Amino acid sequence: MEKYLNTPIKELITKFPEVGNILQDYNIGCVPCALGSCLLKDIVAIHNLPEEQELELMYGIEKAIYPQKNVKKPVLKNAAKKETPQEIKYSPPIKRLVDEHALIKKWIGMMPAVIENIDLESDSSRQLILDGLDFIRFYADKFHHAKEEEILFEYTDKNLDIIKTMLADHETARGHVRAVLEAMEKRDKNAIIEHLVAYKELLCEHIKKEDEILYPWIDRGLSVTQVGELFTKFNEAEEKLDKEVIEKCKKFAQELEQRIQELKLETPRHIGMAGVSLPVKKEEVK
Numbered sequence: 001m002e003k004y005l006n007t008p009i010k011e012l013i014t015k016f017p018e019v020g021n022i023l024q025d026y027n028i029g030c031v032p033c034a035l036g037s038c039l040l041k042d043i044v045a046i047h048n049l050p051e052e053q054e055l056e057l058m059y060g061i062e063k064a065i066y067p068q069k070n071v072k073k074p075v076l077k078n079a080a081k082k083e084t085p086q087e088i089k090y091s092p093p094i095k096r097l098v099d100e101h102a103l104i105k106k107w108i109g110m111m112p113a114v115i116e117n118i119d120l121e122s123d124s125s126r127q128l129i130l131d132g133l134d135f136i137r138f139y140a141d142k143f144h145h146a147k148e149e150e151i152l153f154e155y156t157d158k159n160l161d162i163i164k165t166m167l168a169d170h171e172t173a174r175g176h177v178r179a180v181l182e183a184m185e186k187r188d189k190n191a192i193i194e195h196l197v198a199y200k201e202l203l204c205e206h207i208k209k210e211d212e213i214l215y216p217w218i219d220r221g222l223s224v225t226q227v228g229e230l231f232t233k234f235n236e237a238e239e240k241l242d243k244e245v246i247e248k249c250k251k252f253a254q255e256l257e258q259r260i261q262e263l264k265l266e267t268p269r270h271i272g273m274a275g276v277s278l279p280v281k282k283e284e285v286k
């Protein structure tokens, strides 16, 4: 079994497809992962399942690999008591990132309402989208993703699939923002909606993976000194950014609900039906 613990997961799943099904039963999404070079032992460590579940998972995997072998079922202490999922406790610098996610989630959570009320003929509707893109570029990207990429991920092995995937997600997100900006210039409502929806879906999954898997795993590996170091580095990084812009982003998130309400009152005069593409004025197309 030792050699399989050090085998890249894609290789293992190709050889023993049942292993992929077992991982999926534990919500470990290795099957759809395009990379698959994580080692089985790293996957088990990163996901930090309760002891009982980890024993059951490894028992299932060993049985799938060695169907002929009489694999001994692990003796579970307190087997009757199912461990209830515990609230994740983060160190202060990581908690700061989780709190930043909360603000990002506030905006992406309201994207459907913004999309529903898009009216490219309305200055306030266009401004709301542009302000939302500024929030993503300055707060979600320069303020938040930059701390992950330039500081936090330095405390990990950047060759791990989970880190590569997170970095690739950041790039894909930047691509969606560029695409929405271009679509705004062209007044291409369908493209605006398409890329906002794609951004929302990507970030929802991305934040979930970070909050529930990646951050707790990184946190578990940090010494007290490293936690202090991280805290200082985050402060230093934030010092370099324009505080007014960050405050403006926070204000955007706080006022978003109100602005959507105002748009709803304004919307019927312009579009009447949500989701209907508007004719593009010729002189406005670049």
Ligand SMILES: [Fe+2]
Pocket (backbone or CB within 6 Å): 145, 148, 166, 170, 206, 210
């Ligand atoms: Fe991230």
Ligand SMILES: [Fe+2]
Pocket (backbone or CB within 6 Å): 097, 101, 144, 145, 148, 207, 210
């Ligand atoms: Fe993040």
